[in-house]
Amino acid sequence: MKPLILKGVRPYGEGDPTDVLVRDGFVAAIGEVADTADTADTAEVIEGHGAILLPGFVDLHTHLREPGREDTETIATGSAAAALGGYTAVFAMANTDPVADNAVVVEHVARRGREVGLVDVHPVGAVTVGLKGEKLAELGTMAKAGVRVFSDDGLCVHDPLVMRRALEYSKALDVVIAQHAEEPRLTVGAQAHEGEHAARLGLQGWPAAAEEAIVARDCLLAEQVDARLHVCHVSTAGTADVVGWAKARGTRVTAEVTPHHLLLTDDRLDTYDPVNKVNPPLRTARDVAGLRQALADGVIDCVATDHAPHAVQDKDCEWSAARPGMLGLQTALSVVVRTMVEPGLLDWRGVARVMSERPAAIAGLPDHGRPIAVGEPANLTLVDPDARWTVRGADFASIAANTPFEGMELPGRVVATLLRGRVTATGGRIPA
Structure with missing residues (x-):
């Protein structure tokens, strides 16, 4: 692999543009490197024009649909979407068909990810057999196969005894249980956030307390057994308050x-x-404001896309029959810029923290979310902060096109993505 020079870039958006030399998968030099004798004639050059250099993004919550629903997404198309979105590692959720509740399925997902090679694909193992919430899955054998995060995402591990047992095993295995927090007895038939809009449309409401009650319960269980709990897709300001309360007590809880x-x-x-x-459903403006502040304050640790591709027939239908979920990999950075950077809630080091460093630390990835420094792995993302672009789902790498941001103009765009020094996306395309 040729040396690569990122010319005229700004690590973390700070200081004057500089050059970064990448060799053999690592950052080899930062500074005036373009004219050194061993690189001048052989290195590939990417002109940064003052673009911001960040550690490659890590997504703790991605649905790649393979195996079972390759008509909506595959590991190949999802990996391409991730690379174009600036990601160097993603965690593929377990609600596939068959469910990733055993070593055979998780090893298949990991192998396909390696074969595609655009991002590091880490399978998430199911907590319970078949996602049924009744019997613990083969956590030990999946952990031995390399699984570090377990979740029944899409369904809540609602039985407190099953959840406690899962947390106890997770502590012994040094892995993370990631919970989709939803008290199912409060969400029977729920279609949307319980509020004035759902009431006006005649849609069954999904109360905030259904999420908050499970998070409070699970934080207490995690504290009792000293296990690591991760809260998936926090959607209410009240949940952020619960997470903050638990953290203040010393509970080993993180949230996205x-x-x-x-x-x-x-x-x-x-x-x-x-x-x-x-x-969980879209919530109120008060919840959105609370979530933004909680992310800025570090109460919520990271951003995760919950990238959920669906076939046209599963979305282009009446509301009650539609599948829940939205695309997220190729728009995540721009939405974070709009909601967190432009209002001054995060600077670019903050973006690195919530999109790379914290998710990598939560999942225990030693080579991702690392500082931009000599000797560190070259898992990197180059961002044009001044770009503005209009979202067109039909242009995405994903098979599906169910983006809620269709037609919206968003700020900031990924210029290039590097995985261990190899360019996996550049100029909005995947290199041949």
């Missing part, structure tokens, strides 16, 4: 928020367009 919960509110229900149907 999605880009769509940072930007969109339940007033979008008024269009009655199922592209806005998601689980």
